[in-house]
Amino acid sequence: MRVLLTGHLGYVGPMVSQALMMAGHDVTGLDSGFFFEPDGQCLAAADRVGRFPVSDVRDVTAESLKGIEAIVHLAGLSNDPMGELDPALTLAINQTATLDLARCARAAGVERFVFASSCSLYGAAGDTALMIDEEAPLHPVSAYAVSKAECERELAALASLDFAPVFLRFATAFGVSPRMRFDLVLNNLVAWARTTGEIRVLSDGSPWRPLVHVSDMAHAILCVLNTPADIVRARAFNIGRDDNNLTVARIAEIVAAQIPGSRIVITGETGGDPRSYRVSFARARRDLVGFAPRWTVADGAAEIDRWIVDQGLALNDVMSPRFVRLAQLKQHLACGRLDSALRPVRI
Numbered sequence: 068m069r070v071l072l073t074g075h076l077g078y079v080g081p082m083v084s085q086a087l088m089m090a091g092h093d094v095t096g097l098d099s100g101f102f103f104e105p106d107g108q109c110l111a112a113a114d115r116v117g118r119f120p121v122s123d124v125r126d127v128t129a130e131s132l133k134g135i136e137a138i139v140h141l142a143g144l145s146n147d148p149m150g151e152l153d154p155a156l157t158l159a160i161n162q163t164a165t166l167d168l169a170r171c172a173r174a175a176g177v178e179r180f181v182f183a184s185s186c187s188l189y190g191a192a193g194d195t196a197l198m199i200d201e202e203a204p205l206h207p208v209s210a211y212a213v214s215k216a217e218c219e220r221e222l223a224a225l226a227s228l229d230f231a232p233v234f235l236r237f238a239t240a241f242g243v244s245p246r247m248r249f250d251l252v253l254n255n256l257v258a259w260a261r262t263t264g265e266i267r268v269l270s271d272g273s274p275w276r277p278l279v280h281v282s283d284m285a286h287a288i289l290c291v292l293n294t295p296a297d298i299v300r301a302r303a304f305n306i307g308r309d310d311n312n313l314t315v316a317r318i319a320e321i322v323a324a325q326i327p328g329s330r331i332v333i334t335g336e337t338g339g340d341p342r343s344y345r346v347s348f349a350r351a352r353r354d355l356v357g358f359a360p361r362w363t364v365a366d367g368a369a370e371i372d373r374w375i376v377d378q379g380l381a382l383n384d385v386m387s388p389r390f391v392r393l394a395q396l397k398q399h400l401a402c403g404r405l406d407s408a409l410r411p412v413r414i
């Protein structure tokens with residue numbers, strides 16, 4: 068299949084381009100490169116896909132999509148803190164540009180549009196004794212989560228016999244990627260444990276979080292492309308593993324078991340976190356052809372720990388803009404590399 072992969076230079080993107088290329092797909096990447104390091108430090112073999120003529124999703128035209136059979140749309144401001152940087156910009160990039168891209172895709176005859184949505188749209192789910200599925204009401208509590216919910220609603224309205232939008236509601240990611248991050252809960256707790264001996268939980272530890280490994284996210288995308296359109300058209304799928312639904316306190320315990328001598332410190336400084344949800348992944352297991360996520364949180368903690376040790380990283384490395392997306396964006400803005408619309412400043 069000829070696939071356009073947006074966001075291919077992010078955390079998840081390189082895992083997806085690798086998986087798609089290994090499966091024989093012809094992949095073209097489109098990314099504005101917010102987290103791309105020109106010195107090549109993070110340059111992975113997986114980045115070496117064909118490049119689309121424009122690098123910002125806001126600039127795509129229907130004409131430029133001729134011949135593309137599927138779009139996998141990962142690009143955007145990709146977590147709650149970045150979404151709060153400028154909610155109007157989150158709306159412009161995550162929502163308006165996504166819907167414009169989908170309309171262009173439909174007009175150009177693209178058959179499938181795989182949208183990277185998020186379990187965060189369940190937000191303040193209420194009773195966490197229940198595992199919620201894709202039919203549960205949505206309670207997004209951030210500009211980021213609202214943008215995901217609105218996109219799903221409006222993309223569903225674009226579905227037709229020739230155009231199949233599909234929404235993958237990913238759990239919170241973890242694991243090693245060629246473009247590594249430490250602003251994700253498991254990656255962050257392992258990094259603190261390994262570099263300081265302390266596992267710092269900023270909330271009271273009680274919120275539930277479903278987690279998923281980046282390579283299982285890539286695997287899910289591949290499975291969606293292999294599943295008949297009639298099964299996925301205008302449908303949402305939670306992506307993760309049931310046994311990776313854990314409280315933040317339990318995640319901390321798993322990290323402590325991985326790194327002997329480390330101790331858990333519940334600082335509680337961010338207070339109670341309204342985002343708490345336990346999610347069922349039964350629909351994806353049942354309906355997506357071949358979908359069988361492999362990674363447990365314990366295996367992920369061991370993998371991340373090995374990577375930090377192999378790279379010889381200290382705390383100031385793992386907390387630097389290289390590995391923390393919001394810090395990276397703020398640095399680009401502060402030194403004038405990007406303007407307030409997150410467009411590159413040409414000097």
Ligand SMILES: NC(=O)c1ccc[n+]([C@@H]2O[C@H](COP(=O)([O-])OP(=O)(O)OC[C@H]3O[C@@H](n4cnc5c(N)ncnc54)[C@H](O)[C@@H]3O)[C@@H](O)[C@H]2O)c1
Nearest residue numbers: 074076077078079099100101123124142143145183237240
């Ligand atoms: N990582 C997670 O825990 C997680 C969980 C659920 C859903 N998701 C979703 O999966 C997708 C990928 O996540 P990620 O962790 O790789 O994010 P990321 O921030 O690491 O990567 C996103 C990429 O999008 C690019 N981008 C941003 N705005 C753009 C624009 N206007 N035009 C072109 N490119 C642009 C950035 O340069 C970046 O390389 C996102 O849509 C995210 O919301 C991620």
